[in-house]
Amino acid sequence: MSGSVRAISTALSTSHRGGLLLRATKATKEVKRASSRTGGSGGSGAPSHEVSGARYEMMKQILYQEEPRQLPPLSTEDVDRHMTIMRAQKIFHMTASATRRAERMAKFESMRSAYEALADLDQRLFDGACQKEANATFPRQMRVPTETPPTKIWDYLTK
Amino acid sequence: MNSARRALTLARFGRKAATSQPRIQTLCRRLQSTYVRPATGVNPAYDEAVKIIDAYAAKKAAETEVAAKELAQAQGSGTATEAQISALKKKWFDLAVEAEINDPEVLWSAKQGKYDLSRPVFLHLREQAWRGRPLEILMQRLLQMFVLPDMLDPRDVGTPSAQLNIALAGSPDSVLEPGSIIDPSEAREQPEIELVKSHEDSRLHTLVMVDLDEPLEMQQTFREQFHWVVANLPFSKSQSKAKPADGLTLLPYVPPHPAKGTPNHRYAFVLFEQGENGSSTMESVEVSRDSVLRSFAAQHDLRLAGISFFRASWNESVDDVYRDVLKQAPPNFGEAPTPRSDIGPDGRKINVYENY
Numbered sequence A: 001m002s003g004s005v006r007a008i009s010t011a012l013s014t015s016h017r018g019g020l021l022l023r024a025t026k027a028t029k030e031v032k033r034a035s036s037r038t039g040g041s042g043g044s045g046a047p048s049h050e051v052s053g054a055r056y057e058m059m060k061q062i063l064y065q066e067e068p069r070q071l072p073p074l075s076t077e078d079v080d081r082h083m084t085i086m087r088a089q090k091i092f093h094m095t096a097s098a099t100r101r102a103e104r105m106a107k108f109e110s111m112r113s114a115y116e117a118l119a120d121l122d123q124r125l126f127d128g129a130c131q132k133e134a135n136a137t138f139p140r141q142m143r144v145p146t147e148t149p150p151t152k153i154w155d156y157l158t159k
Numbered sequence B: 001m002n003s004a005r006r007a008l009t010l011a012r013f014g015r016k017a018a019t020s021q022p023r024i025q026t027l028c029r030r031l032q033s034t035y036v037r038p039a040t041g042v043n044p045a046y047d048e049a050v051k052i053i054d055a056y057a058a059k060k061a062a063e064t065e066v067a068a069k070e071l072a073q074a075q076g077s078g079t080a081t082e083a084q085i086s087a088l089k090k091k092w093f094d095l096a097v098e099a100e101i102n103d104p105e106v107l108w109s110a111k112q113g114k115y116d117l118s119r120p121v122f123l124h125l126r127e128q129a130w131r132g133r134p135l136e137i138l139m140q141r142l143l144q145m146f147v148l149p150d151m152l153d154p155r156d157v158g159t160p161s162a163q164l165n166i167a168l169a170g171s172p173d174s175v176l177e178p179g180s181i182i183d184p185s186e187a188r189e190q191p192e193i194e195l196v197k198s199h200e201d202s203r204l205h206t207l208v209m210v211d212l213d214e215p216l217e218m219q220q221t222f223r224e225q226f227h228w229v230v231a232n233l234p235f236s237k238s239q240s241k242a243k244p245a246d247g248l249t250l251l252p253y254v255p256p257h258p259a260k261g262t263p264n265h266r267y268a269f270v271l272f273e274q275g276e277n278g279s280s281t282m283e284s285v286e287v288s289r290d291s292v293l294r295s296f297a298a299q300h301d302l303r304l305a306g307i308s309f310f311r312a313s314w315n316e317s318v319d320d321v322y323r324d325v326l327k328q329a330p331p332n333f334g335e336a337p338t339p340r341s342d343i344g345p346d347g348r349k350i351n352v353y354e355n356y
Helices: A001-013 A019-038 A053-065 A076-121 A123-130 B002-013 B027-030 B044-077 B082-100 B104-112 B119-134 B134-144 B146-151 B291-299 B316-324
Strands: B163-167 B192-196 B205-214 B219-233 B248-251 B265-274 B305-312
Touching: A076 A123, A076 B044, A076 B104, B044 B082, B082 B119, B104 B119, B134 B146, B134 B305, B146 B205, B146 B265, B163 B205, B163 B265, B192 B265, B205 B291, B219 B265, B219 B291
Parallel strands: B163 B305
Antiparallel strands: B163 B192, B205 B219, B205 B265, B219 B248, B265 B305
């Protein structure tokens, strides 16, 4: 048992990455050998190490010295308020998503009718508009393509 | 001090983890007779929620009025088709429901079972309450106890559109659960029938009560027998109860009479909507007690509206029904007792051993 602990501590103390990996695998083998010597973990949940000592006492104290916090009991009024808030939230999200969807549909419809009008006017221009540009990352109408990216990529504080 | 804390820690180490769910005091809710709105100024999120809900309700109420005007126009014009008018009705109904369904007072009343049927939101909530669990139970019982393949084609029935409630004469306020076993004496008087519909106007219905397990001794099997047929019963979304006296009794009520020795009889109540969308009146026709429901429905152009059933088996009160109502000797079915081979003609046990 202590042999495996020593193996793990030696593994952790090395700084060389390759050496750490090598010693970690050695340590796991040690742990496995130790556990097989003791017959593996007794039962499904029993720890394979001793749970006694000052360290464990300190851990137990820190975890269990205070009563776990209880949520305050909700009165019927509070439950009513909660249900009303949940319904209002649902309405809010529903209307917001409906608005966004309407905007998307309107945008698509305007694009579609524009393409239709172009097709009626000039077939050559229409075919050109339908063709996708190769290696395009942003619309050329947005800004002039440059050799190098801008010095200030994104304004984090305002956007 | 240290040892006391240590003892406490060790004691707590073996303790079960406390539940983190809030304790909700629901006793107060059941004792409330009227809805009490929660106080504002306690939870700012609640105050904002109230504003959002009110704004949404106002918007939907405005849309409902527009839809109502459109519907009135279409109905008044006379050029709109049936389909168009029904579509506009549905649109108005859905908007009216949407306008009020987020109101906490409405939801509280619905939960208590207080439905103000003049408002569309309560019609909707009542139907939702039925479809939630009672309809599931009804369909489960109908199929589990084979009422449906035996009596009607399940594909024709589909999902019933209305709720049929049976209340026995002795206890008119308590509705029978479908498939429940009752004492035959409780059904000696005709039960009260209620049909709960949500959408339609007043239509005429035919009620049929069928015993699905009447024994046929000759053929050693069971068959359907009609117990009660009443036609021209008016039901609408506001009138859910109809007196049998208002309709036309084609077969007078015969109480359930499950014979001794037969298994649990299933007594089904079926409410059909009469032809031409419930407007055609049924004339006085001869209905035989030996009719079959499928052919009866086909013959008179009836469509299923509601269905329910209960079960009963023999007890001493049934013999009274045979003697008083049916004027027959009460039958006694069942296997004859097997003759005992160990008892002789003198009633004493036959000696098996010679020298005994």
